[in-house]
Amino acid sequence: MAKLPCPLPEIVHQFGPSLHTIPSGGWVRNPQDEHLVKTHCCFCGQQCGIQLRVNNNKVVGFEPWEDWPFNQGKLCPKGIKRYMQDEHPDRLTSPLQRVEGKGFAPIAWDAALDRVAAEIQRIQGKYGKDSFAVLTGASLVNEKAYLMGKFARVALQTANIDYNGRLCMVSSATASKKVFGIDRSANPWSDIVLADVILAAGANISETSPITTDYFWRARDRGAKIIVIDPRMTPIARNADLYIPVRSGGDIGIFNGMLHIMIQRGWIDHDFIAQHTTGFEEVARSVEKYTPEYAARIAGVPPAMIIRAAELFGPARTSFVLHAKGIEHHSKGVENCIAAMSLVLASGRIGREGCGYAMITGQGNGQGAREQGGKCDQLPGNRDISNPEHRKYIAEVWGVPEESIPQKGLSAIPLVEAIHEGKIKGLISICFNPIVSLPDANFTRAAFEKLEFYANIDFFLSETSRYADIVLAGSLMEEDEGTTTNTEGRVIRHRKAVLPPEGAREDWKIICDIARRLGHGDKFNFSGTEEIFNELRVATKGGVSDYFGITWDKIEKNNGVCWPCPTPEHPGTPRLYENGKFGHPDGKAHFIPVDWRPSAEMPDPEYPIILTTGRVVAHFLSGTQTRRIGALIDQTPQPFCEIHPVLATKLGIADGDYVKVESRRGSVVVHAMVVKTIRPDTVFIPWHWPLDRSVNNLTVRALDPQSFIPEYKICAVRVSKADAPHDAIASLEVQAGGVR
């Protein structure tokens, strides 16, 4: 029974999102009563250091932490205002149960947990173990991510666990494993500054990982050249040495085209290729046809741009390649990444100072959460759930029979499809807002309405929580101790600044309590999160992402430790692949040929325009947190449709007009923002908003066959001028999905 219990405006009225605009205790501080807690931002994968100001168990402000090496006090607007999620009026302070016709009513903790356990047993008893699924998230600390994986495999014994990193890092992770043999950024960020040329593909760094901007500019101060590839001119593209406005989905044209020229002109490190790689000949043959003209047709840009990119990148002494969702969110996301990696390998510029490669992690623990077992195909330590040796090791750590550990389950989108088909009947989720974040949102909503039972753990009542039968009031990052692994592969400490508010609980305690009720208490008998971390260390021992030598104490003393770190004496590994030693059993990197193919839905006469989606600097992902912070909603109140004046004129649209953007799956009405900084065949809408303002009403449910990432970055739409909407949804506040 997972339909909304009452009309939506009533739920919004009671649970928000509403705006928190004045800090706890007001704007005037009482410094004598405050203390500072050194911790990290809860948002993106850079995990900037920040100090929270705490007064009487309340977070009342922040102070830059200038001694933390990665960001040296620098912060983006989200980090600055993050403290406003604390003491928030929308905060859940009791478990809730769905009451038909009324909404949600408080329920005692014991009753709520009993109900969840009873429903898990009922559904699994009736339909089988795999009919109850787990969805988890990559903004969880390592300890919770590990616990969720163990909870699914040991307490529920369901194969069907996956996580929202499926929408984020899986294409680069898959490609990185295939090419380099290890799923991690290869270098610390300090190497970016030492590169003579930086290539950033599909990475809107200024808005999605703003601190990285300073690393780019410091490289440029040394004379580095910067190449930016993006369908929209992003703030860093404005000052790049070469900006290539690629057609969304055309990235392989640029990468293969560059490699074609590099081979032709001899800008290839043959010694490195011979000694440290396999498969180059095949890749060289595969790019023979990628002449500048052929490559340019695929990329939708002039051939001169691709030639120039090769001329800048090819002969450089040092270089750094970074990519993010712009090339990864495609039904060929893995292949896009592989093509970029071929440039790194062919140049031989990896594994040394100023030479390297990085994937930019979107979520706070995007790197760590996927290693610890939240992913349907992996066990802790980046172990393969279908590998008998790996299963045996983890079974020993957990003290369970190997055969009790389920096999590989469904990834996030097929999992929701299985709910829609009625194969999965029950769900528990944490740290995931799929109603906003999954593509083809009308389908997602229909799927959730079919669940027999849905339990949700969250600190606010998210758009997805509204579909729950039981909501369990969880905790914020700053209310618990734990670790995350940042975009460099550096494991860092999050500190408990305050206790959860009365009535809410630490997430790990909630999970352990459910496991206990399911009769698996002996496997979840933790006294605290450090004990969970110590079990994780053992579980990852000998794995690719080996945390065994990392302790909380060691992290503290060293400003973080990069994995692999196999022994207590080991200093950690900031830079992978030194001396050409790669992660595959043969010690080599593997070139893989890729050929361009069209995206799942290309524009056609009926839907002639390309839609691409992304983020803005003031908001984070599905907006559960940032759409509740007044200052961030002031900065960017609602979504908009970027459209080039050439296209706008053709469609009779002026800046600020309401426009209806429609795909085969749904529509949104938002304001037009007419700008010359986007390709004239493409429109862009940011995705942080729900309901009729959710661009995911339009996006296509097409997946990469290797990584199962959805194709958020291209689908076909039409755009027309619209009247101001006045329906019930449009009348909501902007943070709730209204429009002004």
Place this chain on the structure above:
Amino acid sequence: MIRREFFIDYSRCIGCKACVQACAECDTHRGTSMIHLETIERRDTLQTAPQICMHCDNPVCARVCPADAIKKTPDGVVQSSLKPRCIACSNCVVSCPFGVPKYMAEFEQMMKCDMCYDRSSIGKKPMCATVCPSGALTYTTMEEMQRTRPGIPVNSWKFGGEEVTTKVYVMVPRETTRVEIDLIQIQPTPPALPADPYDVALMLEMAQ
């Protein structure tokens, strides 16, 4: 105390508004942001420009104040108006060549950037220059700036006939010694429009 200066480098700005958000966290005016982040012309470009008070050596805002409400402290920081003196005439608002002071009706006085006086007066960086993720706003030593940046810092300005020197520096290309801003005569027939360097459509066409 090591002498540190404030530098603005517009070429680095990414328009993220971290400065705007952090400014409102400075304790001398917490809850109200004093920095201006100008979006130049969003239709044509992504260029943005942060504007703090430049803290003029001989501040025109103070000179034109009929109530003598604007004071410069010995360290060269021009402060917000003294509330008991400010008569809300807005002379300062219209006279500032950088467009910095604003009359704030809510507080019944002119308020502006005071370089986070609670912080900078005790050797800490101002909020905006601490958090700025792009280094567009930097508070450091002259030596460090000259050693690491390709441009040069200048603090000398000419607005028409008015010469101004400021405590705050801006980064400019090496050959520049002074920023000169003048009026131009509007022609009856406008000259040919300048090339539009940030128009993606033109980029795609021109390079064909």
